[in-house]
Amino acid sequence: MRLLVTGGTGFIGQHLIKKRLAAGDSIVCWSRDPAKVHDLFGQKVEAIRDLPEKDELQIDAIVNLAGEPIADKRWSFERKQLLRASRIDLTHQLVEWVKAQDQKPEVLVSGSAIGFYGCHSSDVQLGENSAVSPGFTHDLCADWETEAIRLEEDGVRVCLLRTGVVLGHGGALSKMLLPFKLGLGGPIASGQQWMSWIHIEDEVEVIEMLLTHQHLQGAFNLTAPEAVPNRVFTGCLAKALKRPAFLPMPAFVIDLMLGEGAELLVQGQRVYPEKLLEIGYQFKYPELQPALNAIVR
Structure with a gap:
């Protein structure tokens, strides 16, 4: 397979590219920093700063993972605009480029997030067709998905990744480890x-499945079947690290750090991978404690 990847230098992108290289794929990475692509993958991956002219790049599939980190900085007006531009504007540019090609890829697997459902305080499990709670994260994800879905009218199969917190060496978990290792978690x-x-191995395996199974399309919740309350999560992480977890972080501290973006941490969603389970996907890590144990051992 000849695969075009955006966001290839990110946490998920790096794992996906390494696995697809091992499978024999030819990878093209569209990145604003081609030097970083070559630092990570050498010359095994072709790095491009700009999309080429019509029909110069013959590809079979696209995985679109680009987007500024959503919880790294306080949500100012400018930050929110950047979050939208790095997802929606880039996806728009990608879709317009595909539309201009005579030979189109078979499939676009495009990023989204469980933020699509907004923030829910209830214990109700949220499947792919559940009601949403309006707000910035829903609008961000919904508009992002809408851009990608436009390729369906051109005969391209589109799959959407409503991804939860991805656990592995790096990513969100790397920011949590230090205070826990110091006994301050x-x-x-x-x-x-x-x-x-979701464990990174399941995340990548689902993306690969969506790339290669031609009958799959639409939105998929990429979350393990066992969502947990934050208190349970911190207890499991502490157990995996053999450290205590008794120092809570007050909500007002998160508010000071992230502003409106604090909702990502102090509110939540109980998202359920309904469609993945319906098609028979078997999670390698369906439960949290074994997932964390495997990562931190």
Whole structure:
């Protein structure tokens, strides 16, 4: 397969590219920093700063993972605009480029997030067809998905990745480890908010499945079947690290750090991978404690 990847230098992108290289794929990575692509993968991956002219790049499939990190900085007006541009504007540019090609890829697997459902305080499990709670994260993800879906009218199969917190060496977990290793970890705010997570190995395997199974399309929740409250998550992480977890982080501290973006940590969603389970996908890590144990051992 000749595969075009955006966001290839990110946490998920790096794992996906390495696995697809091992499978024999030819990879093209569209990146604003081609030097970083070559630092990570050498000359095994072709790095491009700009999409080429019509029909110069013959590809079989696209995985679109680009997007600025959503919880790294306080949400100012400018930050929110950047979050939108790095996802929606880039996807728009990608879709317009595909539309201009005579030979189109068979499939676009495009990023989204469980933020599509907004923030829910209830214990209701959210499948792909569940009701949403309006707000910035829903609008961001919905508009992002809408751009990608436009390729369906050109005969391209489109799959959408509504991804939860991805756990592995790096990514979100790397920011949590230090305080826990120092014995300073603990739940965030009330600790009752739901955390929907997925192990990086399952994340990559699902993306590969969506690339290669021609009957699959639409939105998929990429979360393990066992979402947990934040208090349970911190307890499992502490157990894996053999450290205590009794110092909670108050909600007002998160508010000071992230502003409106604090909702990502102090609220939550209990997201359920309904469609993946319906088609028979078997998670390598369906439960949290074994997933964390495998990562930190």
